[in-house]
Amino acid sequence: MSMNHYMPTRLITGRDCVKKSPEELKRIGDSVLVVTGRNGARACGALGDVEEALKSNGQKWVLYDKIGQNPKLEDCMEAAKLAIEWAVDGVVGIGGGSPLDAAKCIAVLAANPGMTKEQLYGLMWKNSPLKIAAVGTTAGTGSEVTKVSVITTDGRKKSFHHDALYPLLSFGDAGYTMTLPEQFTRSTAVDAMAHCVESYFSKAADGLSRNFAVSGICILLEVFKKMQQSGGADMACEAMSYQDREKCYEASIYGGLAINKTGTCFPHTMGYLLTEDYGIPHGTACAVFLPEFYAYNRRVASGLSEKFLEDIHVGEEEFIGLIKAITSECKVAISEEKIAKAHGRWENNNSIRKCQGEMTADEADDILRRIFPRFLS
Known part of the structure; x- marks a missing residue:
């Protein structure tokens, strides 16, 4: 220990x-x-x-x-x-x-x-x-x-x-949080999810920080499932109860406690690009990278990714599906010129260095291409 x-x-x-x-x-x-x-x-x-x-x-x-x-x-x-x-x-x-x-x-x-x-x-x-x-x-x-x-x-x-x-x-x-507009209720909830997931896979994580992360993820998955059941593919949250909002707040605190130890990984640093240049709300901009983040960890840290699914009691397909559903509004046009211009941001980046394995700036470029293939010009 x-x-x-x-x-x-x-x-x-x-x-x-x-x-x-x-x-x-x-x-x-x-x-x-x-x-x-x-x-x-x-x-x-x-x-x-x-x-x-x-x-x-x-x-x-x-x-x-x-x-x-x-x-x-x-x-x-x-x-x-x-x-x-x-x-x-x-x-x-x-x-x-x-x-x-x-x-x-x-x-x-x-x-x-x-x-x-x-x-x-x-x-x-x-x-x-x-x-x-x-x-x-x-x-x-x-x-x-x-x-x-x-x-x-x-x-x-x-x-x-x-x-x-x-x-x-x-x-x-x-x-x-009861008066928070729907867009920001959704974005802040997935920001908490991003904190928890990124912290779990960080090189700086330990048993306590992962316990915080898992607690937050499990709470949020429960809320996301309920949102999907009531709102369908749009994951509506305008009628979210006080009890569910309180659960989200609890998860947010767990996420904060987790990243307090570890910091964040590439979804956050790459999400900044979407917020700065395209106005995508911060949480959504980060969480849209989570499916690729999980796939990256499955490739470079397969044992840890398997343990992750065991800890959160959800299968890979369901986990990825929920994240994609709640970030479906994130649609931007990223050109090869924009990817090339951003390349330097991924080099010698603290958040990227905290990822498992040895992630490179070229891999970050490829992630942008995979997430937004329809919008390349």
């Missing part, structure tokens, strides 16, 4: 968990910057619950509500200026992966005025980040329990990670 895990976040989950434990937010400081997207945090009730909690604690706060999907470094810098102006002690991120990752980035920038992007991504921080709290409103990111921030810089998604980026406190209330 060999395990090496660290995850210092206090995680509080359950319906109305913010309302039931407002005093926990006192740990973030007397004055905080609240970071959200433009509409979602307010629409689902999370922002109101956090503001009520801060008010009851006697804390001061200022709101920055301009974070979009795939948060841009420029927006994080703007928010950091506001945090510095208000001399806040901490940052509370409310939302899906974008506001939560942005909150982590802002916490670094606000503690280090004048920091360049090279210093940010190079972890050349003079001061530790401000305290961070996360309030999740989607079931997919896992950012509530990880030390990673993914920020878009110069049009490309880039990540950095450090133990100081773990939220001091995270809340997970599946009730906040």
Whole structure:
């Protein structure tokens, strides 16, 4: 047995968990910057619950509500200026992966005025980040329990990670996901699936991380089967019950705990291309590569792929079928010119190095050709 895990976040989950434990937010400081997207945090009730909690604690706060999907470094810098102006002690991120990752980035920038992007991504921080709290409103990111921030810089998604980026406190209330549009309910669910599957097959995995991954996969497969039964080939999820959304949130946390140990593999790094250049929602963009990811592992790590199917109690055909059904909306046109231009991204890539065997950039190119053969030009 060999395990090496660290995850210092206090995680509080359950319906109305913010309302039931407002005093926990006192740990973030007397004055905080609240970071959200433009509409979602307010629409689902999370922002109101956090503001009520801060008010009851006697804390001061200022709101920055301009974070979009795939948060841009420029927006994080703007928010950091506001945090510095208000001399806040901490940052509370409310939302899906974008506001939560942005909150982590802002916490670094606000503690280090004048920091360049090279210093940010190079972890050349003079001061530790401000305290961070996360309030999740989607079931997919896992950012509530990880030390990673993914920020878009110069049009490309880039990540950095450090133990100081773990939220001091995270809340997970599946009730906040009830207002999530169907497209993003589906995309965030398959993002959690991608986290779990990629982590399971990672070279960095161990018994504990694989247990987290399997737990998440089994929960999501149960929900996906129910979606297929009720929605047919379209995998409709607009009528998903609170109970099923809570299961998805639980799976998302398991996925976060799994990748907290291992990081992700090629579906995520290749999925970034689809999000950046074609606007495909992040989770769907990653999960569309899972059938090829499984096939790759079946070829280079057959024993592990057999163990995977045993652990999730589902056959290969059913597993692949469910993934393809829930990512069927992902249709883009990728030319040979685009594949050639992206080739350099797959070379010396950390996520690709974590794959079993010795995956090459040429194999990544071929995967794009196999997934999108009808759209080549």
